[in-house]
Amino acid sequence: MSTHAGASTRFSSAVYADRLARSAAAAGEAGLDALLITPGPDLQYLLGSHAASFERLTCLVIPSNGDPASVVVPRLELAALNDSAVGELGLATVDWVDGVDPYSIVADGLPHPARVAVADAMPALHLVPLAASLGALPVLATDVLRELRMIKDNEEIEALRRAGQAIDRVHARMGEILVVGRTERQVEADITAAILEEGHTEAAFVIVGSGPHGADPHHEVSDRVIEKGDVVVIDIGGPVEPGYNSDCTRTYSMGEPHPDVAAKYAVLEEAQKAAVDLIRPGVTAEAIDAAARNVLAAQGLAEYFVHRTGHGIGLSVHEEPYIVEGNIDELAEGMAFSVEPGIYFRGEWGARIEDIVIVTAGGCEPVNVRPHGLTVLS
Numbered sequence: 445m446s447t448h449a450g451a452s453t454r455f456s457s458a459v460y461a462d463r464l465a466r467s468a469a470a471a472g473e474a475g476l477d478a479l480l481i482t483p484g485p486d487l488q489y490l491l492g493s494h495a496a497s498f499e500r501l502t503c504l505v506i507p508s509n510g511d512p513a514s515v516v517v518p519r520l521e522l523a524a525l526n527d528s529a530v531g532e533l534g535l536a537t538v539d540w541v542d543g544v545d546p547y548s549i550v551a552d553g554l555p556h557p558a559r560v561a562v563a564d565a566m567p568a569l570h571l572v573p574l575a576a577s578l579g580a581l582p583v584l585a586t587d588v589l590r591e592l593r594m595i596k597d598n599e600e601i602e603a604l605r606r607a608g609q610a611i612d613r614v615h616a617r618m619g620e621i622l623v624v625g626r627t628e629r630q631v632e633a634d635i636t637a638a639i640l641e642e643g644h645t646e647a648a649f650v651i652v653g654s655g656p657h658g659a660d661p662h663h664e665v666s667d668r669v670i671e672k673g674d675v676v677v678i679d680i681g682g683p684v685e686p687g688y689n690s691d692c693t694r695t696y697s698m699g700e701p702h703p704d705v706a707a708k709y710a711v712l713e714e715a716q717k718a719a720v721d722l723i724r725p726g727v728t729a730e731a732i733d734a735a736a737r738n739v740l741a742a743q744g745l746a747e748y749f750v751h752r753t754g755h756g757i758g759l760s761v762h763e764e765p766y767i768v769e770g771n772i773d774e775l776a777e778g779m780a781f782s783v784e785p786g787i788y789f790r791g792e793w794g795a796r797i798e799d800i801v802i803v804t805a806g807g808c809e810p811v812n813v814r815p816h817g818l819t820v821l822s
């Protein structure tokens with residue numbers, strides 16, 4: 445059954461026509477003969493297709509020489525392209541049946557050896573035989589598509605806003621869901637239901653890190669019972685149609701926090717704000733990371749912030765740009781990424797504050813607007 449009620453599962457075909465043309469041009473500039481894109485976020489970006497990857501090859505072929513793009517697809521998967529822009533764009537589909545070598549079909553349309561880039565998500569079971577047919581090892585398409593995918597257009601920004609509003613509504617319900625005496629797993633089940641009820645097509649991740657579990661940034665859930673006095677990290681998100689992700693963390697205190705917790709949390713809140721306040725076009729990604737880190741360092745908390753400050757987001761939950769030391773890429777209008785410093789005290793407690801922001805001409809627009817303070821629940 446479709447769970448996509450109301451929301452469109454893709455943009456208009458003009459959006460995809462533009463993306464195909466720009467990616468073909470980018471492939472040409474990179475000196476490549478073609479882009480070969482199997483199901484995954486890149487195929488969703490280029491065609492609006494939600495198709496999944498299987499052992500039979502489905503592959504969008506985008507030549508750089510101006511020839512039209514086409515899709516090589518197993519006959520029994522043809523229907524899976526129905527939700528994509530393939531039909532409206534009039535792209536040729538080359539269907540194949542079991543017993544045929546689909547890799548040679550792809551290679552036959554290209555020079556030999558062919559210089560191509562493949563989707564990062566292409567499975568090895570396709571990449572290895574494909575490379576043999578092409579006569580050369582492909583490179584990764586991210587290098588060609590990163591500029592395109594990093595700068596969100598207006599439709600994508602609107603989709604990210606909708607995703608942000610949807611996950612904010614889930615956090616707004618935490619007073620009913622996150623209650624002393626319940627287990628992390630019970631809380632997770634209710635959050636998962638709320639994520640779907642508030643308009644996501646899936647709960648991609650639900651982290652409920654209570655008490656000492658909050659000190660593990662990657663803790664998911666357990667049967668631990670939430671106790672009075674716990675600090676609880678809730679990091680949740682998932683896609684809304686047409687596939688753009690939410691990702692938002694808030695930290696809750698079960699009862700009034702210990703003064704030491706409140707004091708350290710206040711520094712974290714200041715660190716997150718310092719990073720957000722610095723965002724504007726032209727500033728480097730690593731400067732945003734440093735802005736958060738320096739506030740924590742000034743209070744002796746730098747060693748407790750054990751991960752990068754953020755990651756890009758869109759059709760993938762984690763994509764470029766990464767907000768991390770060493771990334772000297774400059775921010776540009778239309779980029780979307782998380783700002784999520786955290787502090788983690790092993791065996792005791794942890795906290796993280798995460799918003800998704802979109803870079804604007806003069807600063808940034810957070811798509812998450814729930815209060816940043818330690819929200820006290822009972």
Ligand code: ZN
Pocket residue numbers: 448453494645685
């Ligand atoms: Zn869908």
Ligand code: ZN
Pocket residue numbers: 679680681691692693798
């Ligand atoms: Zn998150």
Ligand code: ZN
Pocket residue numbers: 691755782784798
């Ligand atoms: Zn995140």
